[in-house]
Amino acid sequence: MEATNRRTALYEQQKSAGARCINFGGWEMPVQFTSIMDEHHAVRTACGVFDISHMGEVFVLGPQALDWLQGMLAGDLSKCPADGAQYTFLLNERGGVIDDLIVYRIADDNFLLLVNAAKIAEDVAWLQRHVIDGVTIDNRSDTMSALAVQGPDAPRIFREVFQCEMPVRNTFVAMEKCRGAVIAAGTGYTGEIGFELFFSNALAGDVWGAVLQAGAKPCGLGARDTLRLEMCYPLNGSDLSPGRTPLEAGLGMFVALDKREFMGRDALLAQKAAGLTSKLVGLRMTEKSPPPRAHYPVLVDGQVVGETTSGVLSPSLNEGIAMAYLPLELAKPGQIVQIDIRGRWFAAVVAKKPFYRPSSPRPA
Template structure:
């Protein structure tokens, strides 16, 4: 039986704003808002400031003596590269090197780590960590206890400063504050390529913070704009550009792997693939005509299939079709090569490039 979709704490705020909804990882989330649409929401983040409700993202807490060391022995990145008050992008891998999920780890201390996985994978990440946890370490899912607001764009710091929310910490670090009596974790992270912050707040206090951010001038933005923004940066989306079948070596996410660590899930398989060389690699693609890449389209070199699109969209900033595609390394295709997409039997010209498609401003 299909489970009913969950609703975020701010659901009725989105309804009042005329949101169009869609299912994301078991949640009914705003896709775009009336009076704006994807193009205006995308432009707001690139040029001014927007706010996303990303409360569908998972939350889990790992606590107990040596919790950080335990997480570090499980997940791919080296958590010892950061200290308390910093966050890190990392991967939960299967034994074969495939990606169970990509997530952000907040290191509160040696004995306290907060995780934000993807919505659809939260239960599995929690299950795997719980099964591996030694006595004295607890893994607690907190998916619906907290909401997450992403305030993104060139004016994000100024807007939050005006609300008395701290903003002067470094990229991938966080500060703990209070707003209207509620505890808020303010992390210098985001998924848009712009300077921005993700605010983790108890769900029952999310309305006050959301209202304040919107009243201060942030445009409400839906997950459709979030997707066009992340694609312009070449950021991978789990389930498309990373998956149980797509390893971090293939997806060029090896920077999120602590290669010198003695232990993490999937280590042996990943080391073997790195040594042998992957059979396929993720490339950026940009259209040379009016075509728009879409997931699962076949990439052709001449008449020979050499890969498949994993993500594709129209770039509101560049005004061209862009995307990501897994290309067979045996094909010899590389940066700058002109190849083609099979668009329902019609050929569309594309070029292989290295993302991002627009300049990053995250720092």
């Protein structure tokens, strides 16, 4: 039988809210409701809500969970307090990125890993392959839904929905007393303040309705992509891959080389000692051009030196932005490059990351 795209528990509600859907990682997901531009600006100036139920919720449980995860993840969980969240990586032996994820430390024997939709099966298989006694991997992706509510108006919306204050950045609270068992976290993928909610599929309609009622605008994956790229947040499968390390991606601050042994650490130490040869940079178009997109060649002095991994017309800046791995000697802000768009070369410059700085004040 032909494999069909999967749908989240909110598919019908989103269709009736005007969702236009595309295939994303095997899921039929809204790419936009009204327009990517409108939704992008709503998140930058007010508040938008994204169904992120396609993402994976993988629990790591048991008395050995903390110690084992310290050996499986690139970040240092000892720096992540209980009720804290940390952006981190699952790396292969070569230090390449299997997946980037957020780990939520619910308790020393209970961790939630929020992983990319297209990588759920691979991540779970990788974790299972290395699991030890005293650790259980519990993949609840099929029974859990998730929403991301993002934008300067998110704190007000949180208060209206939950009658309490929004968790501060990179922390979360379990909301058992309100709307059932919802985990509410001060995390996101847009650069704005906001929160993400994780809950059982049975609660999806109620939570979605409450967030919309409070004034969040339904947003699709199109705006999610423009928002994250303005912040230079990487997308796994585009900007990250098993052949690239977090050091090359410019994400070394999320890698704890000084903690104990962990998967991929030896390769990263060797790469650091030998010196990086390439690095992921931000590129900003400096002349009028079609929007840059992924897989466009990047040239210097007529020679191809790399290709774009992501690219878009930035709705906030109204100019083309992209990311690309470039040889280290070219990976410096101010370096002039050309991007080959359908056979024509357009000038761009290596820019400082991020492209955009949100104006909404961040909680401490």
